Amino acid sequence: MKAVPESHLSRLPGKTHQTHQALWRGLPLLQSEAVQLGPGSHAYEMLQIIGRDMLVFRSSFAPKMASTIVPHPDWMVFMVPVHWLGDHVFNGQVARPFDVFVFAGPDGYSSIGAGRHNLSLGMRKSKLRETFASLSGRYIDDIALDNQRIALGPDLGTRFHRRILETIAASFDEPLGPGKFALKAGVENDLFADVADLIIAQTIEDNAVSSSNLxxxxxxxxxxxxxxxxxxxxxxxxxxxxxxxxxxxxxxxxxxxxxxxxxxxxxxxxxxxxxxxxxxxxxxxxxxxxxxxxxxxxxxxxxxxxxxxxxxxxxxxxxxxxx
Incomplete structure (x- = not known):
């Protein structure tokens, strides 16, 4: 078993169990599909935080499952694996503790794994581009921001996990429905800035990035x-x-x-x-x-x-x- 020691994850409220189609309906996706490959109950446990230009998810799924997600062209996904059993694979790359997978290309991503617990961010590219430019003086198109893996390491990875969890926790007083909450504008802007800082630090300065073979x-x-x-x-x-x-x-x-x-x-x-x-x-x-x-x-x-x-x-x- 591979896992990131984030025991406080299980204490977050607001879970909902639904089918795949019901959970992803109405989101900025061109394709969303899940195929169960191992025995078990086909039920997601999902929590959604919904903002104007950002979506934050906390999800878990027990059986071995393959999924395919293709976001709208103006959206990208940061996938943060937290707990899993055996190998957890994204576009052919095996996840390691404290990895972040970035999916910004037209192919989206495919993943497979069992006992999965993920945190993920869906972000509008145009908004992230504006934030990135204001912080760095460069447009996001100046760097190779495509499907890739960023290795954060334990220190930065733990801080990034907790930053997402803080964003989720700050939204529980804004319910929108079962398992869904509203993301406050100020919290959303702060997280956009944090992600832009992460891109600057890891993609430009540390170059700790590996691209996917698509x-x-x-x-x-x-x-x-x-x-x-x-x-x-x-x-x-x-x-x-x-x-x-x-x-x-x-x-x-x-x-x-x-x-x-x-x-x-x-x-x-x-x-x-x-x-x-x-x-x-x-x-x-x-x-x-x-x-x-x-x-x-x-x-x-x-x-x-x-x-x-x-x-x-x-x-x-x-x-x-x-x-």
Whole structure:
């Protein structure tokens, strides 16, 4: 197990358990997807602090899960892993204690891990650019601010974690709904300045940055696009290779690097996760198990139910009853 010793994290109030779609609905994202790869309850524990130009999240998820987030072009994400089990991987890079992952490019990021507890900041690029310029006299475009990892180390990393937690705690008297709170303008501006200082110190002065290799990410994205085009008739490995313009071995290596699973195993887990989302959708009448299975390319309802139960710990009919 790898972990950062931040025991006070568990004492923060304001948690909410929801499905992936419900939690991310309405946020500045082009794509948001979660695929459960290991057994356990498919339920997020999430806390959101929402400002005008900044979003602060505290999230946890127990089972092994792969997720893909592509923010709006004017937004970027600072992901701060805190606790996790085994390897926690972002765009093929294994997280270490006190790392911060910056995602500012058009590809967004993919992550995989189990027992995860993360802090994250979503920031409007234009606002951060203004703050950076006022503090340094340079525009943020003058430095290579793209998908990268910044190694903070224990001292600076602990201070940065606590700074985010202080921001969260300062917002608890401004509730917006279950698990959601308003970020005060003054607190938001202060955190923008702190992040700009971090970029100046680490990216320019210390140069403690490593860039991501995005080729595997782009390979799996191309393969996933054709997979989504063939919903009821899942494509073969040959089809996926053709779409991604790589051989079978390269495809296998890329999926393992990005998602920690071979292509077929990952894509089947993706379909099962989609099925669970359909069962739990709040809109419309409850769907039938058979209709959902067929709509996602599972032609044998019994086999589908067994695979579903092995992943989520309950049969589809039980999920529908909980809805």
């Amino acid at each position: 080729e595997p990410v782009r390979v799996v994205r191309r393969a996933e696009e054709i997979f989504e085009d063939y919903v009821t008739n899942p494509p073969s490995i040959a089809d996926l290779c053709k779409a991604a313009n790589v051989g079978a071995r390269k495809l296998h290596l890329c999926f393992n690097e990005v998602y920690g699973a071979p292509p077929i195993a990952y894509l089947q887990a993706k379909r099962l996760t989609q099925a669970r989302s359909l069962f739990l959708a709040e809109e419309g009448p409850p769907p039938s198990v058979k209709d959902v299975a067929l709509s996602l390319g599972f032609t044998h309802s019994g086999r589908f139910a067994k695979r579903y139960q092995s992943l989520f710990g309950e049969f589809p009919s039980e999920t529908l009853e909980s809805r």
